[in-house]
Amino acid sequence: MKTHFTNARLIDPENGTDRIGALRVEDGVIKSVVYDDAPTDDAETVDCGGKCLAPGIVDIGVKVCEPGERHKESYKSAGLAAAAGGITTMVTRPDTLPATDSPETLEFVARRANEAAPVNVLPMAALTKGRAGREMTEIGFLLDAGAVAFTDCDHVVTDTKVFSRALTYARSLGALVIAHPQEPTLSAGAAATSGKFASLRGLPAVSPMAERMGLDRDIALLEMTGARYHADQITTARALPALERAKKNGLDITAGTSIHHLTLNELDVADYRTFFKVKPPLRSEDDRQAVIAALRDGLIDTISSMHTPQDEESKRLPFEEAASGAVALETFLPAALRLYHASDLDLPTLFRAMALNPAKRLGLASGRLAPGAPADLILFDADAPFVLDRWKLNSKSKNTPFDGARMQGKVKATYVAGQCVFEAS
Amino acid sequence: MSYSQSHLLGIEPLSPTDITAILDLADQYVDLNRRDIKHSDALAGLTQINMFFENSTRTQASFELAGKRLGADVMSMAMQASSIKKGETLIDTALTLNAMHPDLLVVRHPHSGAVDLLAQKVNCAVLNAGDGRHEHPTQALLDALTIRRAKGRLHRLSIAICGDIAHSRVARSNILLLGKMENRVRLVGPPTLMPSQIGQFGVEVYEDMREGLRDVDVVMMLRLQRERMDGGFIPSEREYYHRYGLDAEKLSYAKEDAIVMHPGPMNRGVEIDGEIADDINRSVIQEQVEMGVAVRMAAMDLLARNLRAKPAEVMA
Numbered sequence: 001m002k003t004h005f006t007n008a009r010l011i012d013p014e015n016g017t018d019r020i021g022a023l024r025v026e027d028g029v030i031k032s033v034v035y036d037d038a039p040t041d042d043a044e045t046v047d048c049g050g051k052c053l054a055p056g057i058v059d060i061g062v063k064v065c066e067p068g069e070r071h072k073e074s075y076k077s078a079g080l081a082a083a084a085g086g087i088t089t090m091v092t093r094p095d096t097l098p099a100t101d102s103p104e105t106l107e108f109v110a111r112r113a114n115e116a117a118p119v120n121v122l123p124m125a126a127l128t129k130g131r132a133g134r135e136m137t138e139i140g141f142l143l144d145a146g147a148v149a150f151t152d153c154d155h156v157v158t159d160t161k162v163f164s165r166a167l168t169y170a171r172s173l174g175a176l177v178i179a180h181p182q183e184p185t186l187s188a189g190a191a192a193t194s195g196k197f198a199s200l201r202g203l204p205a206v207s208p209m210a211e212r213m214g215l216d217r218d219i220a221l222l223e224m225t226g227a228r229y230h231a232d233q234i235t236t237a238r239a240l241p242a243l244e245r246a247k248k249n250g251l252d253i254t255a256g257t258s259i260h261h262l263t264l265n266e267l268d269v270a271d272y273r274t275f276f277k278v279k280p281p282l283r284s285e286d287d288r289q290a291v292i293a294a295l296r297d298g299l300i301d302t303i304s305s306m307h308t309p310q311d312e313e314s315k316r317l318p319f320e321e322a323a324s325g326a327v328a329l330e331t332f333l334p335a336a337l338r339l340y341h342a343s344d345l346d347l348p349t350l351f352r353a354m355a356l357n358p359a360k361r362l363g364l365a366s367g368r369l370a371p372g373a374p375a376d377l378i379l380f381d382a383d384a385p386f387v388l389d390r391w392k393l394n395s396k397s398k399n400t401p402f403d404g405a406r407m408q409g410k411v412k413a414t415y416v417a418g419q420c421v422f423e424a425s
Numbered sequence: 426m427s428y429s430q431s432h433l434l435g436i437e438p439l440s441p442t443d444i445t446a447i448l449d450l451a452d453q454y455v456d457l458n459r460r461d462i463k464h465s466d467a468l469a470g471l472t473q474i475n476m477f478f479e480n481s482t483r484t485q486a487s488f489e490l491a492g493k494r495l496g497a498d499v500m501s502m503a504m505q506a507s508s509i510k511k512g513e514t515l516i517d518t519a520l521t522l523n524a525m526h527p528d529l530l531v532v533r534h535p536h537s538g539a540v541d542l543l544a545q546k547v548n549c550a551v552l553n554a555g556d557g558r559h560e561h562p563t564q565a566l567l568d569a570l571t572i573r574r575a576k577g578r579l580h581r582l583s584i585a586i587c588g589d590i591a592h593s594r595v596a597r598s599n600i601l602l603l604g605k606m607e608n609r610v611r612l613v614g615p616p617t618l619m620p621s622q623i624g625q626f627g628v629e630v631y632e633d634m635r636e637g638l639r640d641v642d643v644v645m646m647l648r649l650q651r652e653r654m655d656g657g658f659i660p661s662e663r664e665y666y667h668r669y670g671l672d673a674e675k676l677s678y679a680k681e682d683a684i685v686m687h688p689g690p691m692n693r694g695v696e697i698d699g700e701i702a703d704d705i706n707r708s709v710i711q712e713q714v715e716m717g718v719a720v721r722m723a724a725m726d727l728l729a730r731n732l733r734a735k736p737a738e739v740m741a
Contacts, residue, residue: 194621196621196622198620199621199623199626200437200597201538202556202558202560202594203537203558204558271541272537272542313514316514317515317516317542318515318534318539318542319538320557
């Protein structure tokens with residue numbers, strides 16, 4: 001099967017270019033990229049009408065609530081949401097019930113995912129059994145079963161000895177470890193970032209320093225063990241110098257951040273709006289700006305949706321008691337485009353962080369507009385305006401902080417291995 | 426005299442005019458409360474429900490008495506003992522009570538913001554009787570009335586709030602109210618009991634109590650909330666009393682006619698010396714309790730007037 005995309009604004013994160021051209025797909029793989037309009041032949045032609053054609057988003061850290069809480073999100077609903085949101089690869093989190101910490105559970109997850117979701121699903125596995133931070137999981141078996149990375153999600157392995165051994169063992173297998181940099185004794189019970197806003201609202205708060213302390217510890221352990229490491233969310237200015245030094249020293253470290261920390265700040269919580277409660281809590285505007293700058297400079301490598309479905313009951317509670325997390329698969333791209341429309345980041349830089357870098361870190365061939373790469377593509381209109389209605393989301397859970405928000409950027413079509421899996425009506 | 430709000434959730438949304446409206450009416454209720462027959466029909470026919478999700482003796486009694494003196498049908502519920510234990514959520518409890526058509530709902534809850542949440546789900550007037558570390562507006566209003574009656578004004582005064590600011594909703598409401606009325610507010614206490622970036626609230630922060638009390642008109646002590654001390658904010662009670670307990674020597678740094686306040690209940694010998702608490706020339710602690718009933722009567726009266734005015738507006 002051959003498809004020819006013409007008159008497309010090609011967003012190429014590898015070369016950092018954003019210009020009109022054409023792209024040819026054959027048998028699910030990108031065949032050629034040309035910037036002079038080549039004549040079409042027998043291929044099916046898609047006239048992109050000058051809209052953006054970019055590599056599909058590779059999203060590290062999506063929570064799908066199977067097994068355990070299917071009423072919040074299933075592979076079917078998450079898959080539809082991902083396709084509609086331009087996410088062609090979901091890298092799923094193991095913080096399920098029970099945790100995805102054995103090859104058997106992982107196989108169940110992989111089977112469910114492939115049956116139900118129209119996009120690529122790559123599961124991550126827990127680093128320690130039950131995410132309890134005491135014994136490492138069967139990292140070797142889990143790798144064989146298809147785990148692409150190992151993480152205890154927002155649980156920090158507080159026992160340094162356990163963590164250092166898990167890192168050492170993971171290194172021997174070349175496995176990627178993803179950690180949540182945080183000093184948990186300092187952040188215990190916190191619902192907000194300490195500062196004027198938290199003081200005014202009377203919310204228990206954590207100093208942004210807790211993130212740097214967690215990162216500092218992890219960096220020391222990387223020096224010790226040489227493991228492959230990715231920090232799931234760097235959200236504060238104070239953590240950035242440590243990250244920069246670690247990279248300069250040649251450690252195998254990368255870092256991500258979440259779309260919510262890039263586009264919202266602590267003041268958005270306003271009158272205790274629990275849909276804005278995420279983990280770590282939203283930060284100050286200064287922190288947000290610093291993280292955007294770090295992303296522009298390439299110090300922070302990836303952006304994730306940190307898609308975390310929660311039902312209404314767990315959010316309709318006083319702020320301190322409410323669950324953390326927000327759904328984001330379908331708002332990821334329009335939220336990211338806020339940074340483009342605000343002239344904070346250009347489109348190739350955004351897709352470097354949303355597609356190219358996460359794919360590279362996981363050793364995937366996708367995330368690029370280059371011959372030989374899988375034809376995981378999204379066609380989107382970067383300017384189309386809309387008002388988000390949370391009840392129209394495909395996700396089973398509707399806990400988005402962007403309900404009623406004015407946004408720009410609509411996905412027109414999503415392709416996985418050359419097959420169209422979503423087309424806007 | 427007008428009060429612009431349909432609830433009393435905190436001091437933050439109030440304007441100086443709102444505050445003055447409540448205090449002026451409260452002055453009238455002080456007079457009523459000193460008569461032999463302490464009764465008015467301002468709330469006759471209305472139903473007031475007190476929902477206390479946290480232990481309280483004096484605030485609950487004060488609200489109950491205020492409602493009864495104004496002729497409302499008052500019901501008090503100790504929520505700790507009831508449905509919460511059975512797993513019902515705050516909102517379900519609120520909706521259940523709402524179906525009984527109360528007119529005034531008085532709520533205390535251990536979590537910040539819980540009363541705001543509840544107010545969004547019911548269609549009666551809600552009064553915040555204290556939510557977590559957030560606000561306790563009627564306490565700030567009764568403190569303001571006490572100060573205004575003792576000092577003859579509620580502006581251009583220098584007021585020191587001393588003690589556990591971090592865990593205190595009373596402190597937050599007082600900082601906001603006294604600031605809105607254009608007073609100088611000082612906060613005195615150890616840094617472990619100060620909220621972060623509190624200096625940005627337009628207050629002066631002192632770690633030395635003698636410096637903090639120098640030439641102030643009002644000394645407002647806070648209870649050292651021992652039940653909230655989940656770990657080592659201060660080394661010991663005796664060291665705290667030595668450095669931050671109000672005794673005659675420390676009080677001598679304040680103005681000669683400075684008054685001493687405390688929201689109660691007091692820990693004598695922890696944050697305040699017993700003799701100062703009982704000194705009728707300095708301490709206005711008993712007046713605060715008296716003003717509490719009057720202020721709550723005024724607040725509920727004004728909210729009830731707004732409730733009654735609503736249908737008329739619709740018809741017009």
